[in-house]
Amino acid sequence: xxxxxxxxxxxxxxxxxxxxxxxxxxxxxxxxxxxxxxxxxxxxxxxxxxxxxxxxxxxxxxxxxxxxxxxxxxxxxxxxxxxxxxxxxxxxxxxxxxxxxxxxxxxxxxxxxxxxxxxxxxxxxxxxxxxxxxxxxxxxxxxxxxxxxxxxxxxxxxxxxxxxxxxxxxxxxxxxxxxxxxxxxxxxxxxxxxxxxxxxxxxxxxxxxxxxxxxxxxxxxxxxxxxxxxxxxxxxxxxxxxxxxxxxxxxxxxxxxxxxxxxxxxxxxxxxxxxxxxxxxxxxxxxxxxxxxxxxxxxxxxxxxxxxxxxxxxxxxxxxxxxxxxxxxxxxxxxxxxxxxxxxxxxxxxxxxxxxxxxxxxxxxxxxxxxxxxxxxxxxxxxxxxxxxxxxxxxxxxxxxxxxxx
Amino acid sequence: xxxxxxxxxxxxxxxxxxxxxxxxxxxxxxxxxxxxxxxxxxxxxxxxxxxxxxxxxxxxxxxxxxxxxxxxxxxxxxxxxxxxxxxxxxxxxxxxxxxxxxxxxxxxxxxxxxxxxxxxxxxxxxxxxxxxxxxxxxxxxxxxxxxxxxxxxxxxxxxxxxxxxxxxxxxxxxxxxxxxxxxxxxxxxxxxxxxxxxxxxxxxxxxxxxxxxxxxxxxxxxxxxxxxxxxxxxxxxxxxxxxxxxxxxxxxxxxxxxxxxxxxxxxxxxxxxxxxxxxxxxx
Amino acid sequence: xxxxxxxxxxxxxxxxxxxxxxxxxxxxxxxxxxxxxxxxxxxxxxxxxxxxxxxxxxxxxxxxxxxxxxxxxxxxxxxxxxxxxxxxxxxxxxxxxxxxxxxxxxxxxxxxxxxxxxxxxxxxxxxxxxxxxxxxxxxxxxxxxxxxxxxxxxxxxxxxxxxxxxxxxxxxxxxxxxxxxxxxxxxxxxxxxxxxxxxxxxxxxxxxxxxxxxx
Numbered sequence: 001x002x003x004x005x006x007x008x009x010x011x012x013x014x015x016x017x018x019x020x021x022x023x024x025x026x027x028x029x030x031x032x033x034x035x036x037x038x039x040x041x042x043x044x045x046x047x048x049x050x051x052x053x054x055x056x057x058x059x060x061x062x063x064x065x066x067x068x069x070x071x072x073x074x075x076x077x078x079x080x081x082x083x084x085x086x087x088x089x090x091x092x093x094x095x096x097x098x099x100x101x102x103x104x105x106x107x108x109x110x111x112x113x114x115x116x117x118x119x120x121x122x123x124x125x126x127x128x129x130x131x132x133x134x135x136x137x138x139x140x141x142x143x144x145x146x147x148x149x150x151x152x153x154x155x156x157x158x159x160x161x162x163x164x165x166x167x168x169x170x171x172x173x174x175x176x177x178x179x180x181x182x183x184x185x186x187x188x189x190x191x192x193x194x195x196x197x198x199x200x201x202x203x204x205x206x207x208x209x210x211x212x213x214x215x216x217x218x219x220x221x222x223x224x225x226x227x228x229x230x231x232x233x234x235x236x237x238x239x240x241x242x243x244x245x246x247x248x249x250x251x252x253x254x255x256x257x258x259x260x261x262x263x264x265x266x267x268x269x270x271x272x273x274x275x276x277x278x279x280x281x282x283x284x285x286x287x288x289x290x291x292x293x294x295x296x297x298x299x300x301x302x303x304x305x306x307x308x309x310x311x312x313x314x315x316x317x318x319x320x321x322x323x324x325x326x327x328x329x330x331x332x333x334x335x336x337x338x339x340x341x342x343x344x345x346x347x348x349x350x351x352x353x354x355x356x357x358x359x360x361x362x363x364x365x366x367x368x369x370x371x372x373x374x375x376x377x378x379x380x381x382x383x384x385x386x387x388x389x390x391x392x393x394x395x396x397x398x399x400x401x402x403x404x405x406x
Numbered sequence: 407x408x409x410x411x412x413x414x415x416x417x418x419x420x421x422x423x424x425x426x427x428x429x430x431x432x433x434x435x436x437x438x439x440x441x442x443x444x445x446x447x448x449x450x451x452x453x454x455x456x457x458x459x460x461x462x463x464x465x466x467x468x469x470x471x472x473x474x475x476x477x478x479x480x481x482x483x484x485x486x487x488x489x490x491x492x493x494x495x496x497x498x499x500x501x502x503x504x505x506x507x508x509x510x511x512x513x514x515x516x517x518x519x520x521x522x523x524x525x526x527x528x529x530x531x532x533x534x535x536x537x538x539x540x541x542x543x544x545x546x547x548x549x550x551x552x553x554x555x556x557x558x559x560x561x562x563x564x565x566x567x568x569x570x571x572x573x574x575x576x577x578x579x580x581x582x583x584x585x586x587x588x589x590x591x592x593x594x595x596x597x598x599x600x601x602x603x604x605x606x607x608x609x610x611x612x613x614x615x616x617x618x619x620x621x622x623x624x625x626x627x628x629x630x631x632x633x634x635x636x637x638x639x640x641x642x643x644x645x646x647x648x649x650x651x652x653x654x655x656x657x658x659x660x661x662x663x664x665x666x667x668x669x670x671x672x673x674x675x676x677x678x679x680x681x682x683x684x685x686x687x688x689x
Numbered sequence: 690x691x692x693x694x695x696x697x698x699x700x701x702x703x704x705x706x707x708x709x710x711x712x713x714x715x716x717x718x719x720x721x722x723x724x725x726x727x728x729x730x731x732x733x734x735x736x737x738x739x740x741x742x743x744x745x746x747x748x749x750x751x752x753x754x755x756x757x758x759x760x761x762x763x764x765x766x767x768x769x770x771x772x773x774x775x776x777x778x779x780x781x782x783x784x785x786x787x788x789x790x791x792x793x794x795x796x797x798x799x800x801x802x803x804x805x806x807x808x809x810x811x812x813x814x815x816x817x818x819x820x821x822x823x824x825x826x827x828x829x830x831x832x833x834x835x836x837x838x839x840x841x842x843x844x845x846x847x848x849x850x851x852x853x854x855x856x857x858x859x860x861x862x863x864x865x866x867x868x869x870x871x872x873x874x875x876x877x878x879x880x881x882x883x884x885x886x887x888x889x890x891x892x893x894x895x896x897x898x899x900x901x902x903x904x
Contacts, residue, residue: 067725067798071757078713082795084758089477109753111793113714114733118753118791119761161758163795165729166712197535200477320797321722324708329903330817331708332896509766517767521868632774634864644869646850650774653860659879663872 003115006240014241017050018225051235056289058233063181063304066320069208070186073323074178078168083178084161085186092155100147101157104132106175112167131172131271132179135217135260139268142183143212149191149198156188169236172258176219181301186211215262216298219269220290222257227279230286232293243274259290263298420626424607424614431620436665438618441673443560443680445568455564460620461551466561468569469542472583475535483530483538487516488545489558495550514647515558518637522599522644529594533576552620553603555635564677569593598677599639600670604662606634606652615658617665627651636666702888703842707896709817717818721810724844727797728810732818734790747782751791768804772811775853775863781821790820801844805830805851809889816897824855826862827889829882833870839878841885850875852882856890859883
């Protein structure tokens, strides 16, 4: 499926919202100390962006871990990314015989959004891959020398697989948090060298070793509107509006600014896409914002890893099934799916092979139908009222479930 | 006339045959095609076999190589099977990297083979953690006319039963390897898995089972992998595969297992007698 | 009944947990956990695809299986094929000619029986997407333990038999297995799975009824 483009009308609308929010923001500074007016403006200001966020507000960040070391799902609002670190023993590169290898691979499948095709590299994939490599490989945050087992012969190679599950804007920030979390969470098996041979211990034999990270860099994204407005954590529409140029737009210059920064407020990556900036103050402003943001992100990542570690030590089972919310309207969990069947043994079976057919008196309790006719009809009526186009869908579901005969 | 009819009404054409209790190629529902096996037909391979089931023709060649075992499994050797479906065997395939179908067939073959446990990979290890045999079994399909897995398994087993490994001496001090190709020990093969395919065709009232379907019949019954394949090794089932296609009823399944058993015995006899003949000619 | 009652034993399917519409950008999506195994499936479609893979009779199913880490393997192609054949039977493709339906499966946790979990999850995602279906399907796995008993779920067993049934006649659509077993075991396992598939269908029904009641 081809990409769906934003119409000029939509673009102008978004830009108008953003720029108008900006006007009241200035007033906000002006009347800052007058409490009552501040309150009024606060209520006016509350919708600075289409989704109701402030300029500086990010979406909710959630990190959950899988059962293995180094696997996590990071969600930033609706954007979801899965990261998995795996390791294997390989030969080192000839120019760096005493260093391990770090390999980052980003994959965007049709799961992320329908416009992506399976097994095909897009510009976005290459761009993301390169940014993450810059941020984690070139900033030398990982102690690659500690990954060496035998110089010139055997080193650990770490492979980070990033899978984009849902693309709802700000992939870069989400993917970089996922990479950082999975690398910091990952533990590789211990090895012992005896003479020439190298023994790799399983996790049960010897405690695995965590990866050494010198610092925790993270990429923070800002959308720039009209050369003077900074939006942190842009959503999908905001991203596409700020990088596209409108002919008769209100303010044309804009772009995406990616800042990679660690918890010590040291810059390790700057990347700008979109139109040129004619005001360097905005970069300065963005860097100050990014410093705060990266500090909070790294703190959250560290806190999550520590709490995960303590629960693992208490032998609590950690599994991705925890990310399924149970009280949601569209979710269901059932613990006791039990059925009564005859006990059966293969050895018994061989002797009485002939009377096999009678053996299968399975006792399934008949499920009382939860709907009577009226109720079904009522649901259908409601469905018609709500969403006319989907009537045949509801009908088909009901028919399939044999609730609604005919 | 019949050809035109087949083109215009493919489903009705097939339906007309089946409703008259006969298949388009003149076979009865449970009649299988003739099996022809020839072993040691390729002189460049360590062991080989050519198998023909009706029109389906496959060639299997076995190559040997020495390698160091994996660090995680130092006591096991390797046996690698691969199925190649070239444009030669059917107009459906294009040249280039292996198609999805070829990968699925390869996986099914190695799955059935490893499940049957007819070869102990420990037998292929010479010195643990140092030296082991790698047995490459390359199967090339020359003509694909249905029931490909059946033919592939026969070809694989026939060639492995004739395979003998040269003696290898390994000096742990100097790490020197000596291979003596004149003194050979035959590879231990425990049992012989045999696969039998059944296509399921849905006729208005009942489901019809067609033993050993041809490519045309497979297509009419749901395509790729929609037929039911049963593999038996020494009376035990070592793989049941059926993906989609028409439904299979319980009573059909018992019938299927009975036929598969008969055919398994027959195929084992065919392979054994073929190998015996080959040996007597050699002498 | 007395003597027979003794022979009956309670079997438990692994606890199931699911959430529909897990992903906002897909037309339909579902995440399902069966025991510790977790799968995530998204369905997009029907949408236009390139003309070479279009079919004038029915919609083309494109299945993509993503393992958790590492490169794609031959085993992934096999799993894709199993899921494609099963879904092709269930989806009423003739309603959407010249279009494509993309089903993407992401492995999240695999503690055995992943393919069976992925199949059930794909069915839930298809229900969620609103694509017309001929029937729903349920996959149940049976294992044979050391004592030779057929157990449902079959976690940790070397021999596993998985069966997929449709919701109308409860007939076998798909079947795949691991390990070796006897003929009797096979027939017993299929019967077991068929009985247990009722529970999965009841689960589907509860999921759908939960939100359709609220609408």
